[in-house]
Amino acid sequence: MPLIKDGRIVEDRFVRLDEEGPLPDVVPVLVPAERFLGNQAEYLAAKVPLGVLWPNNKRVSELEPYLGRLALIALHFPAFKDGRAYSQARILRERYKYKGELRATGDILQDQFLFLLRAGFNSFEVKKDADAAAFAEAAHRYSIFYQPTGDGRTTALRERLRRFHANKTSASVPDKEHAS
Amino acid sequence: MYVYDEFDRTFVKERVNDFRGQVKRRLAGELTEDEFKPLRLMNGVYLQLHAYMLRIAIPYGTLSSKQLRMLGHVARKYDKGYGHFTTRQNIQFNWIKLEELPDAMADLASVGMHGLQTSGNCIRNITTDHFAAVAPDEIEDPRVWGEIIRQWSTLHPEFTFLPRKFKIAISAAKADRAAIRVHDIGLRLYENEAGEHGFEVMVGGGLGRTPFLGKTIREFLPKRDLLSYLEAVLRVYNQFGRRDNIYKARIKILVHEIGAEAFSKEVEAEWAQIKSGPLALDTITVADIVSRFQYPAYEALKDETEALESAKRDKQFETWYENSVAPHNQPGYAVVTVSLKPEGAPPGDATAEQMEKIAGLADRFSFGEIRVSHVQNLVLPHVAQRDLPELWRSLDALGVATPNVNLISDIISCPGLDYCSLANARSIPIAQGLTRRFRDLEKQRDLGPIHINIDGCINSCGHHHIGNIGILGVEKNGEEVYQIKLGGRSDSKAQLGELLGPAVPAGEIIDVVENIIDVYVELRKNPHERFVNVVHRVGLEPFKERIYAAH
Numbered sequence: 090m091p092l093i094k095d096g097r098i099v100e101d102r103f104v105r106l107d108e109e110g111p112l113p114d115v116v117p118v119l120v121p122a123e124r125f126l127g128n129q130a131e132y133l134a135a136k137v138p139l140g141v142l143w144p145n146n147k148r149v150s151e152l153e154p155y156l157g158r159l160a161l162i163a164l165h166f167p168a169f170k171d172g173r174a175y176s177q178a179r180i181l182r183e184r185y186k187y188k189g190e191l192r193a194t195g196d197i198l199q200d201q202f203l204f205l206l207r208a209g210f211n212s213f214e215v216k217k218d219a220d221a222a223a224f225a226e227a228a229h230r231y232s233i234f235y236q237p238t239g240d241g242r243t244t245a246l247r248e249r250l251r252r253f254h255a256n257k258t259s260a261s262v263p264d265k266e267h268a269s
Numbered sequence: 270m271y272v273y274d275e276f277d278r279t280f281v282k283e284r285v286n287d288f289r290g291q292v293k294r295r296l297a298g299e300l301t302e303d304e305f306k307p308l309r310l311m312n313g314v315y316l317q318l319h320a321y322m323l324r325i326a327i328p329y330g331t332l333s334s335k336q337l338r339m340l341g342h343v344a345r346k347y348d349k350g351y352g353h354f355t356t357r358q359n360i361q362f363n364w365i366k367l368e369e370l371p372d373a374m375a376d377l378a379s380v381g382m383h384g385l386q387t388s389g390n391c392i393r394n395i396t397t398d399h400f401a402a403v404a405p406d407e408i409e410d411p412r413v414w415g416e417i418i419r420q421w422s423t424l425h426p427e428f429t430f431l432p433r434k435f436k437i438a439i440s441a442a443k444a445d446r447a448a449i450r451v452h453d454i455g456l457r458l459y460e461n462e463a464g465e466h467g468f469e470v471m472v473g474g475g476l477g478r479t480p481f482l483g484k485t486i487r488e489f490l491p492k493r494d495l496l497s498y499l500e501a502v503l504r505v506y507n508q509f510g511r512r513d514n515i516y517k518a519r520i521k522i523l524v525h526e527i528g529a530e531a532f533s534k535e536v537e538a539e540w541a542q543i544k545s546g547p548l549a550l551d552t553i554t555v556a557d558i559v560s561r562f563q564y565p566a567y568e569a570l571k572d573e574t575e576a577l578e579s580a581k582r583d584k585q586f587e588t589w590y591e592n593s594v595a596p597h598n599q600p601g602y603a604v605v606t607v608s609l610k611p612e613g614a615p616p617g618d619a620t621a622e623q624m625e626k627i628a629g630l631a632d633r634f635s636f637g638e639i640r641v642s643h644v645q646n647l648v649l650p651h652v653a654q655r656d657l658p659e660l661w662r663s664l665d666a667l668g669v670a671t672p673n674v675n676l677i678s679d680i681i682s683c684p685g686l687d688y689c690s691l692a693n694a695r696s697i698p699i700a701q702g703l704t705r706r707f708r709d710l711e712k713q714r715d716l717g718p719i720h721i722n723i724d725g726c727i728n729s730c731g732h733h734h735i736g737n738i739g740i741l742g743v744e745k746n747g748e749e750v751y752q753i754k755l756g757g758r759s760d761s762k763a764q765l766g767e768l769l770g771p772a773v774p775a776g777e778i779i780d781v782v783e784n785i786i787d788v789y790v791e792l793r794k795n796p797h798e799r800f801v802n803v804v805h806r807v808g809l810e811p812f813k814e815r816i817y818a819a820h
Contacts, residue, residue, distance in 0.1 A: 169430070171512060179427055203426070231283045231424070233277075249274070249276065
């Protein structure tokens with residue numbers, strides 16, 4: 090399954106751990122939520138980059154205390170049409186200011202890329218090779234956006250005002266788009 | 270009417286290209302039907318019994334004459350020469366080929382139209398009062414807020430894969446003509462005691478197999494907070510709405526299961542985090558939206574009392590005038606309802622020729638503007654009173670001047686088993702039969718306002734729960750039988766109808782409705798006591814006795 094990170098197909102450096110088994114001490118690990126929550130201290134103390142695989146039916150506020158220590162949070166889409174993780178992603182990025190890698194896993198098609206990017210994901214485990222290859226094109230299918238999210242893209246509403254004022258006074262309207 | 274600018278036009282074009290690519294991938298086998306389904310649904314494309322069906326969004330029910338003409342063109346070129354206006358203020362074409370869909374969409378895009386968010390589990394096309402901006406009982410144009418919500422919800426990255434579809438309706442008048450209590454969110458724009466305008470927010474209304482009226486979770490929401498509050502409601506729903514059972518996935522079930530109070534608490538907590546964020550609506554932003562609504566340059570006219578009195582010497586005109594013409598907020602103007610319910614026809618259908626000609630009449634008599642009502646009629650909102658006789662003659666020639674607005678033959682009906690893959694029973698033939706049985710217009714007028722709503726399955730696109738007489742077709746042992754509800758209403762006194770008793774066979778339903786009407790006529794105190802009020806006064810017993818005693 091190809092992994093796209095920051096727009097490029099890359100090798101996944103994280104080793105995905107099962108519910109049980111030893112904790113490797115040299116490679117980055119991706120730990121299931123239950124396992125992580127059962128034994129946070131051990132994982133937080135480990136010397137390796139740490140990722141958590143978080144299910145879409147648990148509040149991400151539970152992760153808040155550990156965000157500074159996490160290099161990766163993988164949110165899951167059990168089916169294309171199950172969109173809970175979009176809300177989780179926005180809350181992590183926009184409310185808790187999570188800065189690490191935010192990965193979409195599960196049933197990921199090219200038609201979600203733009204939604205995922207806008208919600209704050211920056212890496213994607215894609216189901217089909219052809220979809221991974223289409224990433225760059227799919228991410229640019231639209232140039233007009235109607236609502237502000239944490240991705241900072243300017244909305245049509247704000248852009249109209251900016252142009253209107255640029256034409257009128259050449260002064261710009263303060264940009265309120267960037268969610269804070 | 271709202272005028273799309275280059276941003277909107279670019280967006281719609283990008284949307285068509287996106288869909289063209291998806292159709293290509295589907296035809297090439299790169300997408301399975303399962304994968305293609307949510308994508309086509311996002312563009313208003315359903316797979317129906319006989320063909321793909323394309324549903325076109327008509328935001329808050331407002332059309333320009335150019336757009337209506339284009340709908341006529343699409344009906345002629347890609348369909349079988351007609352289209353069907355729905356209870357969602359949209360239009361559906363039932364016979365479009367998948368290969369031709371992208372072309373039909375490109376044609377529609379040339380007039381700023383699309384099928385976006387008319388299906389799928391997203392925020393659907395926003396609906397409102399079909400008399401918006403012309404009704405005398407309104408405090409401001411609700412479509413401005415409909416447009417603000419439309420833009421915010423268009424391809425919303427967080428809310429495109431909700432547990433289930435999501436419908437928002439707005440009313441800004443005293444009378445509720447938008448059935449806001451039976452929507453996932455109903456917004457009532459009103460003036461509070463301090464003289465400020467804001468919204469009463471109701472959530473969890475809806476029909477289908479578990480009908481509920483919406484519950485008010487906020488008495489007064491300042492306008493500036495509209496989007497942040499909606500985002501909070503949707504975020505709570507997206508995370509906690511049920512996804513394990515399609516029949517329990519609407520927000521009404523979530524609100525019912527955890528209770529309106531707990532739901533409201535979750536929303537308030539979420540809202541507190543985002544209300545001062547970038548969704549707050551400042552006055553400049555709202556003013557920009559308002560500035561792109563074009564309102565007619567009305568002439569300074571006086572009410573044409575005398576001229577109309579003399580025109581009314583023609584009895585047919587008078588009948589139509591009394592029935593189909595409503596007051597306008599400008600002196601000398603009137604609001605005309607164009608009935609798409611002629612005797613014996615499927616409710617809400619219009620031919621390509623009718624669409625094109627009504628578009629022409631809108632140009633001549635209504636500043637090029639048309640509305641679609643959730644009752645499946647059209648409206649010409651800005652007609653000078655002096656033009657009414659001439660307009661009437663033209664509408665009559667087109668077969669769309671039946672003076673039956675709000676009367677018993679002004680039936681709402683879903684497409685039913687004749688088209689729809691979800692249906693268990695036919696609904697259009699029942700509607701047709703009823704309009705024939707009650708063809709006598711004088712009798713209809715004598716009966717007064719009666720709303721009959723018909724559904725061919727429990728999903729209730731035909732709103733049978735809120736019909737004064739609601740008819741639901743179900744399948745029993747391979748036969749179509751019909752349940753009847755009485756006493757529903759969708760106005761500001763919204764109420765769900767009550768089940769009358771066991772379902773009756775297709776062959777008897779018309780007689781049964783006639784019997785119900787007979788009971789009403791016998792029991793009403795005077796000719797002005799409406800059907801629905803009689804039902805509420807006397808209860809169901811007298812109706813039950815008459816209908817089931819004989820069986």
